[in-house]
Amino acid sequence: MTPTIAVADVLQRARDITEPHLAQALDRLPDSIRRAASYHVGWTEADGRPRNQRGGKFVRAALAVLSAEAAWAEPDVGVPGAVAVELVHNFSLLHDDLMDGDLERRHRPTVWALWGPSLALLAGDALSTLATQVLLDSDNPAAPAAASALSKATAEMIAGQADDLAFEQERSVSVEECMAMSAAKTGALLGCAASIGAVLAGAPPATVQALEGFGRHLGVAFQAVDDLLGIWGDPATTGKPAGNDLRQRKKSMPIVAALAAGDDESRELDALLFGDPHKDGTPDALTAGAPAADVVKGNGHARASSKAKTTSQITRPQLARPDWAPVSPRPLSTEEVARATSLVECCGGREWTAARAKAHLDAALGSLERARLSALPRRALADLAVYVVERES
Amino acid sequence: MTPTIAVADVLQRARDITEPHLAQALDRLPDSIRRAASYHVGWTEADGRPRNQRGGKFVRAALAVLSAEAAWAEPDVGVPGAVAVELVHNFSLLHDDLMDGDLERRHRPTVWALWGPSLALLAGDALSTLATQVLLDSDNPAAPAAASALSKATAEMIAGQADDLAFEQERSVSVEECMAMSAAKTGALLGCAASIGAVLAGAPPATVQALEGFGRHLGVAFQAVDDLLGIWGDPATTGKPAGNDLRQRKKSMPIVAALAAGDDESRELDALLFGDPHKDGTPDALTAGAPAADVVKGNGHARASSKAKTTSQITRPQLARPDWAPVSPRPLSTEEVARATSLVECCGGREWTAARAKAHLDAALGSLERARLSALPRRALADLAVYVVERES
Numbered sequence: 001m002t003p004t005i006a007v008a009d010v011l012q013r014a015r016d017i018t019e020p021h022l023a024q025a026l027d028r029l030p031d032s033i034r035r036a037a038s039y040h041v042g043w044t045e046a047d048g049r050p051r052n053q054r055g056g057k058f059v060r061a062a063l064a065v066l067s068a069e070a071a072w073a074e075p076d077v078g079v080p081g082a083v084a085v086e087l088v089h090n091f092s093l094l095h096d097d098l099m100d101g102d103l104e105r106r107h108r109p110t111v112w113a114l115w116g117p118s119l120a121l122l123a124g125d126a127l128s129t130l131a132t133q134v135l136l137d138s139d140n141p142a143a144p145a146a147a148s149a150l151s152k153a154t155a156e157m158i159a160g161q162a163d164d165l166a167f168e169q170e171r172s173v174s175v176e177e178c179m180a181m182s183a184a185k186t187g188a189l190l191g192c193a194a195s196i197g198a199v200l201a202g203a204p205p206a207t208v209q210a211l212e213g214f215g216r217h218l219g220v221a222f223q224a225v226d227d228l229l230g231i232w233g234d235p236a237t238t239g240k241p242a243g244n245d246l247r248q249r250k251k252s253m254p255i256v257a258a259l260a261a262g263d264d265e266s267r268e269l270d271a272l273l274f275g276d277p278h279k280d281g282t283p284d285a286l287t288a289g290a291p292a293a294d295v296v297k298g299n300g301h302a303r304a305s306s307k308a309k310t311t312s313q314i315t316r317p318q319l320a321r322p323d324w325a326p327v328s329p330r331p332l333s334t335e336e337v338a339r340a341t342s343l344v345e346c347c348g349g350r351e352w353t354a355a356r357a358k359a360h361l362d363a364a365l366g367s368l369e370r371a372r373l374s375a376l377p378r379r380a381l382a383d384l385a386v387y388v389v390e391r392e393s
Numbered sequence: 394m395t396p397t398i399a400v401a402d403v404l405q406r407a408r409d410i411t412e413p414h415l416a417q418a419l420d421r422l423p424d425s426i427r428r429a430a431s432y433h434v435g436w437t438e439a440d441g442r443p444r445n446q447r448g449g450k451f452v453r454a455a456l457a458v459l460s461a462e463a464a465w466a467e468p469d470v471g472v473p474g475a476v477a478v479e480l481v482h483n484f485s486l487l488h489d490d491l492m493d494g495d496l497e498r499r500h501r502p503t504v505w506a507l508w509g510p511s512l513a514l515l516a517g518d519a520l521s522t523l524a525t526q527v528l529l530d531s532d533n534p535a536a537p538a539a540a541s542a543l544s545k546a547t548a549e550m551i552a553g554q555a556d557d558l559a560f561e562q563e564r565s566v567s568v569e570e571c572m573a574m575s576a577a578k579t580g581a582l583l584g585c586a587a588s589i590g591a592v593l594a595g596a597p598p599a600t601v602q603a604l605e606g607f608g609r610h611l612g613v614a615f616q617a618v619d620d621l622l623g624i625w626g627d628p629a630t631t632g633k634p635a636g637n638d639l640r641q642r643k644k645s646m647p648i649v650a651a652l653a654a655g656d657d658e659s660r661e662l663d664a665l666l667f668g669d670p671h672k673d674g675t676p677d678a679l680t681a682g683a684p685a686a687d688v689v690k691g692n693g694h695a696r697a698s699s700k701a702k703t704t705s706q707i708t709r710p711q712l713a714r715p716d717w718a719p720v721s722p723r724p725l726s727t728e729e730v731a732r733a734t735s736l737v738e739c740c741g742g743r744e745w746t747a748a749r750a751k752a753h754l755d756a757a758l759g760s761l762e763r764a765r766l767s768a769l770p771r772r773a774l775a776d777l778a779v780y781v782v783e784r785e786s
Binding site: 028029030032033091095098099117118119121122124125126128129130132133136137143144147148151152154155158159161162163165166 | 421422423425426484488491492510511512514515517518519521522523525526529530536537540541544545547548551552554555556558559
């Protein structure tokens with residue numbers, strides 16, 4: 001039996017190896033963006049002072065480093081991949097927070113909330129570009145292949161986000177569509193993280209594919225857990241408001257699964273979430289939003305600032321509302337969230353999603369088991385996968 | 394003497410060669426994003442119907458194709474570079490329109506105005522990623538070098554945009570800072586466009602550098618002309634409102650140059666533009682924005698829609714306003730814009746900027762002249778440069 005390696009140690013080591021290189025990469029950014037990025041990853045306070053607490057978990061960096069070792073290379077070989085996937089991950093968080101209007105992440109104000117939408121947008125753009133630079137600047141002969149894999153995964157992630165956005169306008173989303181969206185949105189980048197080290201190590205295609213499959217399944221399991229935490233997570237632990245996903249009527253796995261149950265409770269849930277005067281989705285409405293009003297202007301100056309005394313710079317569009325633009329629903333009230341939460345559970349949405357998490361974790365571990373890999377890193381990857389799926393934040 | 398090639402023909406040929414490959418690249422995008430991108434580049438209407446009019450000028454594609462030919466390669470060699478630079482250019486336009494709150498581009502509603510900020514943000518992200526994919530998927534052995542050059546130029550462009558954003562919060566910006574920002578924001582990508590074909594053709598470093606220098610200078614000249622059009626351009630031709638840059642108090646070249654004159658008119662201009670109760674920039678304020686209020690939410694549903702009857706989903710931040718966040722100025726009135734326009738001219742801002750455009754065009758042509766290049770493409774590049782600087786839209 002392969003000895004267990006403590007997951008905390010694996011994550012800490014990945015952080016120790018990756019952070020200096022990530023910091024070096026961020027040093028290439030202009031001051032304003034570097035400050036926001038350094039704040040975002042948890043290294044500094046908003047005013048630039050160093051911060052004593054740790055930032056993100058570096059799960060993706062750990063996967064990248066371990067995937068190099070699984071292919072019998074030194075951990076350093078995986079580092080450009082680790083830095084690049086962390087950069088892409090953080091780019092997606094910066095833009096997601098902006099799109100979702102989330103004010104807090106990990107119990108701290110988000111970058112857009114502090115510095116305005118424009119800086120958050122540019123910071124995301126900069127991190128995405130930097131990820132490609134980090135890989136292509138490396139002298140590893142497999143670096144172009146790694147950059148190619150990363151840009152493919154990034155494209156898939158963005159496509160998943162576009163699907164997620166389109167779901168908001170659709171009257172009903174099937175369980176299959178929802179799972180495909182999660183595989184793209186979360187699975188693609190985790191698949192890349194779990195194989196990019198092996199790509200950089202020059203591993204044979206079968207090894208790379210097995211590791212990628214492991215990461216993809218892990219990503220779907222990860223998203224299932226995320227969706228469970230989005231309804232039943234403890235706000236103190238997740239750093240997000242309780243019942244957030246239901247209030248925002250997100251078509252997350254438990255909700256979509258509950259709606260698919262087809263019984264009385266499921267119909268009540270459907271009426272509660274989408275029974276408002278709410279135009280049905282039409283083929284055209286798939287991608288349509290209302291003409292947005294309050295645009296990301298400048299660096300978000302003074303729009304409804306706490307003083308709210310400056311003349312607003314908001315540009316109000318004078319465009320005619322396209323007739324295919326759907327009317328948006330209002331957020332659910334706290335009482336409605338409570339009722340919807342129990343309906344989702346009652347319709348089996350919670351149980352179904354937990355089973356999906358378990359099934360995809362098993363599939364991930366199976367893919368790992370079938371690959372020809374070095375024993376210790378394989379064990380560490382498996383332990384890390386279990387940890388990720390059992391997490392509570 | 395090398396015969397003149399009509400610039401219109403050069404642009405038309407670049408369009409003819411590049412468009413099918415660009416269309417093929419866009420086919421890899423999810424439906425919602427492809428529809429927005431196809432609309433944005435001018436191929437389709439908002440509802441997806443084909444459009445008879447032409448879209449953008451394909452100047453960057455023409456530079457890329459010509460730079461391959463200048464290095465004695467076939468035009469096709471430059472095509473992946475042409476597609477990639479056009480993708481990066483369009484990514485930057487999508488995000489710029491969002492940041493600037495511009496409702497129209499080329500006399501048509503912008504993507505964010507039609508489909509909401511979130512889709513415009515994702516579409517920009519997708520085009521940026523697709524640019525890397527297009528290059529790395531090509532079987533040209535120089536493709537990784539081309540992808541590396543493009544990501545470096547993209548990073549510089551984003552840094553220039555971050556500087557531009559930071560300028561909004563600074564009390565005064567020097568002429569040197571303004572020129573450096575333009576070189577980064579516009580020069581970097583044009584420098585890449587004008588050399589990426591040569592990179593793909595395997596040209597020697599000296600040739601690539603000379604072409605890049607040509608493109609960089611051309612980019613600064615281009616930006617100078619853009620800044621002149623931003624004040625004195627004919628709205629019917631530019632597709633932007635008259636006096637747009639002054640109304641928004643942009644620190645563009647003519648304005649910064651006029652402010653640097655140091656005479657009475659220059660002080661009047663300064664008071665008019667920045668004499669409001671307007672907190673001075675401090676080192677901390679460099680990158681600070683007010684806590685933005687109306688965030689890019691969902692796909693911008695129904696916020697102040699023309700019906701304005703749905704409950705708003707706007708998330709209003711409850712964050713304390715950081716004390717280093719500057720108060721934003723109000724936009725100038727039409728009368729103030731008229732006065733400011735004549736003050737900028739009177740202080741020599743117009744003349745100075747026109748001279749900068751001329752000087753950088755000359756430097757661009759000089760760089761081209763000194764390089765070892767094939768004669769006809771060299772002449773076409775020179776003619777294209779003159780055309781770009783003499784344009785009126």
